[in-house]
Amino acid sequence: MTEPVPNAVELRAVSKVYGASTAVREVSMDIARGAFVTILGPSGCGKSTLLRMISGFVSPSSGDVLIDGVSVLGAAPYERDTAMVFQDYALFPHRTVAQNLAFGLRMRKVAKDEIARRVEAMLELVNLKGFGDRRVSQMSGGQAQRVALGRALIVRPAVLLLDEPLGALDLKLRKQMQAELKTIHRDLGLTFVAVTHDQEEALTLSDRIAVMNGGALEQFDTPENLYRRPATRFVADFVGNANLFDARLGSDGRVEAQGLPLTLFLNPVQRGGRQSGAAIALVVRPETIAVGATAPESHDGRVEAQVEEIMFSGAVQQIVGRLPDGRRITAHQSAALPAPERGTTAVFSWPSQSVWLVDA
Ligand SMILES: Nc1ncnc2c1ncn2[C@@H]1O[C@H](COP(=O)(O)OP(=O)(O)OP(=O)(O)O)[C@@H](O)[C@H]1O
Numbered sequence: 001m002t003e004p005v006p007n008a009v010e011l012r013a014v015s016k017v018y019g020a021s022t023a024v025r026e027v028s029m030d031i032a033r034g035a036f037v038t039i040l041g042p043s044g045c046g047k048s049t050l051l052r053m054i055s056g057f058v059s060p061s062s063g064d065v066l067i068d069g070v071s072v073l074g075a076a077p078y079e080r081d082t083a084m085v086f087q088d089y090a091l092f093p094h095r096t097v098a099q100n101l102a103f104g105l106r107m108r109k110v111a112k113d114e115i116a117r118r119v120e121a122m123l124e125l126v127n128l129k130g131f132g133d134r135r136v137s138q139m140s141g142g143q144a145q146r147v148a149l150g151r152a153l154i155v156r157p158a159v160l161l162l163d164e165p166l167g168a169l170d171l172k173l174r175k176q177m178q179a180e181l182k183t184i185h186r187d188l189g190l191t192f193v194a195v196t197h198d199q200e201e202a203l204t205l206s207d208r209i210a211v212m213n214g215g216a217l218e219q220f221d222t223p224e225n226l227y228r229r230p231a232t233r234f235v236a237d238f239v240g241n242a243n244l245f246d247a248r249l250g251s252d253g254r255v256e257a258q259g260l261p262l263t264l265f266l267n268p269v270q271r272g273g274r275q276s277g278a279a280i281a282l283v284v285r286p287e288t289i290a291v292g293a294t295a296p297e298s299h300d301g302r303v304e305a306q307v308e309e310i311m312f313s314g315a316v317q318q319i320v321g322r323l324p325d326g327r328r329i330t331a332h333q334s335a336a337l338p339a340p341e342r343g344t345t346a347v348f349s350w351p352s353q354s355v356w357l358v359d360a
Pocket residue numbers: 018021022023041042043044045046047048049050197
């Protein structure tokens with residue numbers, strides 16, 4: 001019999017209370033070895049606090065944190081098999097890149113020649129070959145970011161923790177570093193846990209995303225499940241774009257939207273065991289909506305709306321319609337399709353199988 005491999009990180013009902021306010025509320029989560037997990041949520045939802053409880057810079061008010069199956073409550077950051085990349089990098093600006101990279105190894109009393117060897121290898125890994133003697137103060141933002149990453153990785157932590165690691169970079173560099181981070185993660189096979197408030201970054205980088213709201217974990221799931229099967233209204237709205245229509249579940253899967261001439265029939269899987277009479281919200285993703293003078297036969301969800309705005313973004317056009325009750329509906333369709341005229345009334349339609357339900 002082989003022993004089961006422990007998770008890289010386990011959080012068990014972890015909370016953090018500051019005076020009268022609760023920054024993190026009973027979060028439980030298992031992070032498998034080798035995973036790339038991001039913690040996503042709006043400002044102030046407790047992301048950084050959660051990450052700092054894994055790293056040991058903040059201690060939980062209650063609950064337990066396990067690394068490789070062992071509780072690390074009471075263990076200082078340097079006693080944990082983790083390393084942290086800080087948002088502001090926290091480098092030594094007047095020392096060289098090589099000295100910055102060597103720091104963690106010197107603290108761990110690694111032999112000089114091995115340090116030199118590992119620094120050289122790390123310079124290569126983070127794409128800074130030849131920059132070893134350069135002072136950090138003379139590096140660009142993207143280069144400094146790579147030094148910070150290298151300095152954390154060089155100690156070979158079981159878990160790499162990244163607090164908004166790309167937050168200080170401009171958009172183009174950010175995209176490039178996202179790709180590099182993903183490659184490094186794949187090549188090294190380590191566990192990465194990153195914090196971000198940028199949903200696109202979370203979707204691009206991670207195997208799994210922990211969506212937080214007001215200190216609580218709303219859903220911990222794959223990017224695809226978060227998008228296709230959001231557990232809550234908050235997740236539906238926060239991850240990707242969603243049209244949300246409040247509705248009430250009738251008998252036999254009949255659903256009537258509130259304030260709209262819109263009736264749909266949903267199958268038992270979509271109803272997810274909800275009782276007739278339940279207050280729900282329909283989640284309709286913009287890319288499932290077609291806009292035209294009429295609706296395709298298979299599109300049983302239909303509403304008329306006045307075309308208010310058409311925005312092109314290359315391959316896709318975003319069409320915003322104004323519904324009779326004043327609310328807006330957004331559709332994304334291929335820019336190759338003909339666009340409706342602004343100001344005209346068009347039919348926005350979608351197949352009811354593409355609808356997802358969340359509790360209102
Ligand atoms: N040391 C502290 N003392 C008191 N309150 C704190 C402390 N650290 C964080 N908080 C509060 O806890 C809540 C969560 O903060 P946290 O920094 O974890 O959020 P965040 O999701 O990382 O936000 P951001 O994206 O803005 O960095 C906030 O309301 C914050 O004001």
